[in-house]
Each structure stands twice: as C-alpha cells, then as structure tokens.
Amino acid sequence: MRRILASLLMVFSLCGASLAIGPDEILQDPALEARARELSAQLRCMVCQNQSIDDSDAPLAKDLRVLVRERLVAGDSNEAVIDYLVSRYGEFVLLKPRIGWNTIFLWAAAPLLFLPEGSLF
Numbered sequence: 001m002r003r004i005l006a007s008l009l010m011v012f013s014l015c016g017a018s019l020a021i022g023p024d025e026i027l028q029d030p031a032l033e034a035r036a037r038e039l040s041a042q043l044r045c046m047v048c049q050n051q052s053i054d055d056s057d058a059p060l061a062k063d064l065r066v067l068v069r070e071r072l073v074a075g076d077s078n079e080a081v082i083d084y085l086v087s088r089y090g091e092f093v094l095l096k097p098r099i100g101w102n103t104i105f106l107w108a109a110a111p112l113l114f115l116p117e118g119s120l121f
Contacts, residue, residue, distance in 0.1 A: 020057045025065055027073070036069045039081055043068070044095050052095055 021040075027033040040054035047058040053065050064085070071081045082094070091097045099107050 020055055020061070021065065022062070025062070025069065027069055032069070032072050035078060036065070036072055039068050039072075039078055040065055042082070042095055043085060044093050046089065046093065 021037075027036060037054060041052045043053045043064060045051045045053050045056035045058055045061040045064075047060050048056045051061075053061040053068075067085075068081055071084060076084070085093050091100075091103060097103050097106070
C-alpha cells in the first residue's frame with residue numbers, strides 16, 4: 001500500500017507543472033501558444049518567486065499567463081511583452097534579469113564570491 005501511495009505521489013508531483021496551465025488559457029494558434037509558453041518560462045511567479053509563471057498554479061501566475069497571451073494576440077512582439085511586464089513589476093519579474101545600470105553590481109559581484117578569501121583586500 002505504501003508503494004502505491006509513494007508512486008501516486010511521485011506521479012502527481014511530476015505532473016504538477018503541466019497542470020498549472022488550464023485548458024481555458026491555451027491559445028488556438030499553435031505558434032502563438034508556443035511563444036506564450038516560451039515567454040512564461042522566462043517570467044517569475046511573484047508569489048512563488050522560484051518558479052516560472054508557466055510552472056506555478058498561483059492565481060497571480062495565471063493572471064500573468066493570461067496577460068502574456070492577451071498581449072501576443074494583440075500583436076506585441078516577445079520583447080514588447082517582456083518590456084511591458086518589466087515596466088509594471090520591475091526586473092524581479094524576470095527569472096534571468098537583464099544586464100543594465102541597475103543590475104550591473106549584482107552581475108559583477110557574483111564572480112567575487114569565487115575568489116579566495118583575503119584576495120580582495
């Protein structure tokens with residue numbers, strides 16, 4: 001009995017990401033849907049913070065997935081959708097923030113962690 005429960009738990013945990021996107025969200029145009037999924041994989045769920053909106057089942061993630069699809073249907077490019085979301089939520093909405101004047105310190109400081117102790121000063 002425990003093996004069956006463990007197996008079911010594993011199956012449901014592996015399938016959780018595919019259950020995040022509801023059938024009502026999927027676009028009819030396969031090309032637009034593929035673009036929406038690509039963009040959703042790059043955007044951070046503001047609730048979960050370590051998941052993309054593509055993987056999250058949080059209500060805010062669903063709202064963002066719908067917003068991405070609405071912008072794509074309206075004719076926005078991928079870059080325009082990303083820029084729109086960054087203007088509303090800041091760079092934090094991106095799972096991989098862009099290099100810019102406000103993030104350059106974060107990008108430059110990361111390699112410093114790998115320097116031997118005492119080599120900076």
